[in-house]
Amino acid sequence: MFESLEGYIEPGSEEHDLVRRLDLARLPGHVAVIMDGNGRWAKKRGLSRIEGHRAGSDSVREIVETSARLGIKVLTLYAFSKENWKRPRREVSELWSLLRGYLKKDARVLMENDLRLLVIGQKEGIPHIVLKELERVERETAGNGRMTIVLALNYGGRSEIIDAVKRIVREKPVDLDTLTEESFSAHLYTASLPDPDLLIRTSGELRVSNFLLWQIAYAEMWMTPVLWPDFRKKHLLQALVEYQQRERRFGDIRPR
Amino acid sequence: MSLRKRTLTASVLLCGLFLVIQFASLLVFFLLLQAFILAALVEFYNLADRRQLLPQRALGATCALIIGASFYFPWLGFEKGLLICLLLTCTYFVVRISTLERLASLPQSIAVTFFGALYLSFTLNYLYRIRLEDGVFSIYFLFAVVFLGDSGAYFIGKPFGRKKMTPVASPNKTWEGSAGGILFACLGALAARKLLLPEIVLWKALLCGVLIHAAAQISDPFESLFKRAVGIKDSSSVLPGHGGFLDRIDSLILASPVFYYLVKALWK
Numbered sequence: 001m002f003e004s005l006e007g008y009i010e011p012g013s014e015e016h017d018l019v020r021r022l023d024l025a026r027l028p029g030h031v032a033v034i035m036d037g038n039g040r041w042a043k044k045r046g047l048s049r050i051e052g053h054r055a056g057s058d059s060v061r062e063i064v065e066t067s068a069r070l071g072i073k074v075l076t077l078y079a080f081s082k083e084n085w086k087r088p089r090r091e092v093s094e095l096w097s098l099l100r101g102y103l104k105k106d107a108r109v110l111m112e113n114d115l116r117l118l119v120i121g122q123k124e125g126i127p128h129i130v131l132k133e134l135e136r137v138e139r140e141t142a143g144n145g146r147m148t149i150v151l152a153l154n155y156g157g158r159s160e161i162i163d164a165v166k167r168i169v170r171e172k173p174v175d176l177d178t179l180t181e182e183s184f185s186a187h188l189y190t191a192s193l194p195d196p197d198l199l200i201r202t203s204g205e206l207r208v209s210n211f212l213l214w215q216i217a218y219a220e221m222w223m224t225p226v227l228w229p230d231f232r233k234k235h236l237l238q239a240l241v242e243y244q245q246r247e248r249r250f251g252d253i254r255p256r
Numbered sequence: 257m258s259l260r261k262r263t264l265t266a267s268v269l270l271c272g273l274f275l276v277i278q279f280a281s282l283l284v285f286f287l288l289l290q291a292f293i294l295a296a297l298v299e300f301y302n303l304a305d306r307r308q309l310l311p312q313r314a315l316g317a318t319c320a321l322i323i324g325a326s327f328y329f330p331w332l333g334f335e336k337g338l339l340i341c342l343l344l345t346c347t348y349f350v351v352r353i354s355t356l357e358r359l360a361s362l363p364q365s366i367a368v369t370f371f372g373a374l375y376l377s378f379t380l381n382y383l384y385r386i387r388l389e390d391g392v393f394s395i396y397f398l399f400a401v402v403f404l405g406d407s408g409a410y411f412i413g414k415p416f417g418r419k420k421m422t423p424v425a426s427p428n429k430t431w432e433g434s435a436g437g438i439l440f441a442c443l444g445a446l447a448a449r450k451l452l453l454p455e456i457v458l459w460k461a462l463l464c465g466v467l468i469h470a471a472a473q474i475s476d477p478f479e480s481l482f483k484r485a486v487g488i489k490d491s492s493s494v495l496p497g498h499g500g501f502l503d504r505i506d507s508l509i510l511a512s513p514v515f516y517y518l519v520k521a522l523w524k
Contacts, residue, residue, distance in 0.1 A: 088389070089391050125455065127451060
């Protein structure tokens with residue numbers, strides 16, 4: 001079981017210093033991460049891209065653990081976009097194999113730590129052998145309440161919006177006058193989740209890449225040149241400290 | 257051979273195959289593939305020996321490995337690999353043929369030695385290339401189509417087969433069985449697509465299924481033809497219920513390279 005931060009962060013370390021600067025009562029409720037740079041990380045070391053993804057999964061474990069210990073409620077990870085199908089077929093097949101392996105192995109960790117898994121994206125496009133495992137883990141962890149790990153798979157922000165529109169239109173009598181931002185949000189994949197407060201993107205890219213287009217309307221963005229496999233709790237804490245230093249006004253002139 | 261024995265051997269083989277394909281590193285996969293090719297080649301040469309065709313095993317195995325290496329090392333490449341094999345073969349026979357009696361057997365010896373290496377190593381090494389470039393899911397797709405197609409032809413052809421298709425090569429093959437084979441190959445393609453490769457457009461997956469099956473259906477009786485020529489049924493009895501390595505992989509021999517190019521042409 002991941003306990004609190006005590007014992008997890010070494011006293012006197014850089015991480016410890018960062019935690020001391022954090023106001024644990026004002027943490028973002030929902031952190032979303034664009035995990036970029038696995039391929040570049042591997043290339044720099046002369047490894048195959050899949051080794052980069054393997055190394056990236058260690059970062060996922062550490063960030064999940066740190067977030068859970070901090071008390072963050074929702075962590076969304078952009079794992080596989082609809083555009084990622086354009087990658088070499090071998091990389092795609094190894095990515096799904098890797099994910100399936102982790103689901104089989106690590107589902108226990110989710111149960112032990114009261115973590116819930118939720119998948120967003122177009123499920124129809126996911127290889128069935130992986131989808132079966134995903135749905136099993138989703139089902140088993142459905143009652144867990146400490147933190148929700150949202151995995152964006154075969155996800156595209158625009159197609160999410162299109163899917164929401166389709167769903168609204170298909171629902172019997174459409175009364176367009178009653179359509180509000182809230183009722184529209186309720187038709188997105190993320191219906192049950194709060195909008196992200198903080199969006200992290202690694203590896204120095206300054207793009208949104210079709211991720212949670214609707215939901216990040218007022219998210220604070222934090223970009224870092226660090227490649228995802230090098231991303232550690234230190235970097236997450238840095239992002240959180242900076243997030244707390246920012247004034248979030250949501251269009252108002254006074255901070256809320 | 258009893259169906260139970262057949263099934264048992266098949267399950268053991270499939271488990272081993274799965275472990276290698278899914279978990280072995282590329283190098284280990286490549287090396288095991290070469291071992292497999294050599295085993296099949298030895299069976300092929302044993303067949304040739306029954307007709308006194310004088311296959312030169314050491315030369316053939318060396319050529320098979322050079323062809324294999326040309327797949328593994330991009331700097332070598334198939335053209336250079338083939339040239340080295342030719343040089344080796346010519347040198348070998350120039351040096352080895354020292355008497356007039358030996359001279360008489362030269363054409364058949366060259367033919368069977370060189371053909372065996374090319375027929376098995378050039379084709380089956382495409383499995384390595386498929387795994388390297390297209391990943392394991394594509395290999396499973398190929399296997400699903402080939403093995404389900406084969407089984408379909410067997411299970412439909414056995415009870416319903418009437419009209420003989422290849423009376424000399426495989427007297428047991430019938431048109432009815434062949435139709436069953438195509439049906440099962442398509443089912444294999446559909447299942448593999450659903451389970452592993454949902455991004456492939458449906459008609460492309462089905463077309464691949466039919467064409468791979470067609471290649472497999474040429475591959476299989478061709479190998480039988482060769483066995484009939486030397487007068488036996490199974491290439492060896494290494495695998496209980498299945499005959500030899502050669503019998504089990506005969507469908508893959510032509511299907512693998514065909515599949516590789518189908519993927520390049522259709523799936524991208």
